[in-house]
Amino acid sequence: MTAPQWARAHTNIALIKYWGKKDAQLMLPANDSLSLTLADFYTDTLVRFTDSIATDQFALDQQPITGQPLAKVTRVLDQVRQLAGITAPAVVTSRNHVPTAAGLASSASGMAALAAAAAQAAGLTLDHPALSRLARLGSGSATRSIDGGFVRWFAGHNDATSYAAPVPAAPPLLADIRVVAVVFSDQPKAIGSTAGMARTAATSSYFPAWTQRAAADLHRLLPALNAGDFVQVGQIAEGNALAMHAATWAADPPFTYFLPATLALVQGIQVWRQSQGVPVYATVDAGPNVKLLTRAPHVAAVQRWLAAHFPTAQVVVTQAGPGISYYPAGKEVDA
């Protein structure tokens, strides 16, 4: 064990969605996914292993957390303890900088920061693939939050082969891609993503075709990123997101995360894009909010269009973010 440091990890938005597991125990996804790590939204986490307590303790934004969220934290810590050959419980302190208003899940940044902080505190020297495997045990999407920029999560076929790695993109794509988060609801959704994913995988008539579709989309997205072709990237991401949501409509019973406003925005963006030629594409995760992908020169036009058509929605703009970083404990890391 070494002197603990704060670890910071950023959340991410998937362009090729993770939707469905092939092994829930090992947290192996049914398909490879690909995301963009986001600036501005991150979690800082500090882990101290200590024999002075009996069981793991977890505080998020100064609130003690128990139950299922704590169980996921302990799952990651157990793996770290096993790798490091230690048995001490841990005190985990986390600070989320993922505003609810952004409509982005904080589990990706939270579990990635936990993996990095716990490994560091235990004195383990793990490379990014190993850290992403560790983060995966806490939350699937966290696998993609160890690295910055565009990140691919290889589904793999066992713990060792299911990890993430950065994907190259031709300049200036990474520098000028922008994500405009449009938030209609910050209410908890009726069906959580774990349950929705499980229902889709178990009952949707389209689940096998979804996993094939996701693989095909990924293999078109990689060259589009490599060429820096934003329009191709946007089209592939939008189509992939809609295909994921289509798979939930074919589940038994059918369900959707879309609200009428979600549909109105996706349709409105498609019509606006076609009529005005603005490069802006929609992606939607397991919830009603929409993230628009565009390039820096078009952000102001997108904001004006949103203000005119969806005046009550909350809008947050961000860009590509970095991978994990570390800060000495005791030093103020809050923004």
Add this chain to the structure above:
Amino acid sequence: MTAPQWARAHTNIALIKYWGKKDAQLMLPANDSLSLTLADFYTDTLVRFTDSIATDQFALDQQPITGQPLAKVTRVLDQVRQLAGITAPAVVTSRNHVPTAAGLASSASGMAALAAAAAQAAGLTLDHPALSRLARLGSGSATRSIDGGFVRWFAGHNDATSYAAPVPAAPPLLADIRVVAVVFSDQPKAIGSTAGMARTAATSSYFPAWTQRAAADLHRLLPALNAGDFVQVGQIAEGNALAMHAATWAADPPFTYFLPATLALVQGIQVWRQSQGVPVYATVDAGPNVKLLTRAPHVAAVQRWLAAHFPTAQVVVTQAGPGISYYPAGKEVDA
């Protein structure tokens, strides 16, 4: 040729959707479908073969029709002429009793009435399977409008084997099933059903799975009808409709016939049904309007709920309707 009579055919609503052809030339659908013929909405058609004109003439509601709609009429007439060994052009007079406000396609009743009227005028004695094959050449859904009640269209593998036949249902299902049409828009849709179907079949990642899903749904629906189990029938029909629309979201480019109001109504009905136990299920064709399936005792409650939640939508209630019938020409057949 015999003294021409008016033929009347009713439109239908599919519980298992027809969506996609396996042979556009022969008008063979990719999957079997199953519908309910509707009372109240029908087309009356009179055909007179005469050598006094040079080409087929078609008037719908006293408006001369040319172009693609006339070409479909001629396609049906050509088949009748071939079967009857005649060459005379035809004068086709049609009167639609399918109000735009009902949001129901009139092509099903129109082409079924045409097939029956043309065969009768040509002196052909065709049974219902043969008439449904004839109607199929004009419009796929017309195949199911020769018979009344619940009707199955066997996809078949050539012209001879692609036809419809009635399906039995245990009383009182057929007598008390009700269809509540909820109309949000009577505007022509951006993508017609023929084009939408073709794009789905050619590009949707989910099209092969859709045809398998439709087959599975049909084989669950038949015993549910046979048992008179309305709840099962409703669940299967709703799931099938949503799966059809999900397939369009996975097309390239993706598209949907849903408006935000369509989604709001489908979701609202699902929540209301679960909380109040009212047996009411939604189905949606290639357009934004919703048809609710319920039983007679619940129609008033459904109407009250619609008036409270969708006060601007037009609502039309109907029930199961009969198969084709004939009326002497010269006698007034209008309602």
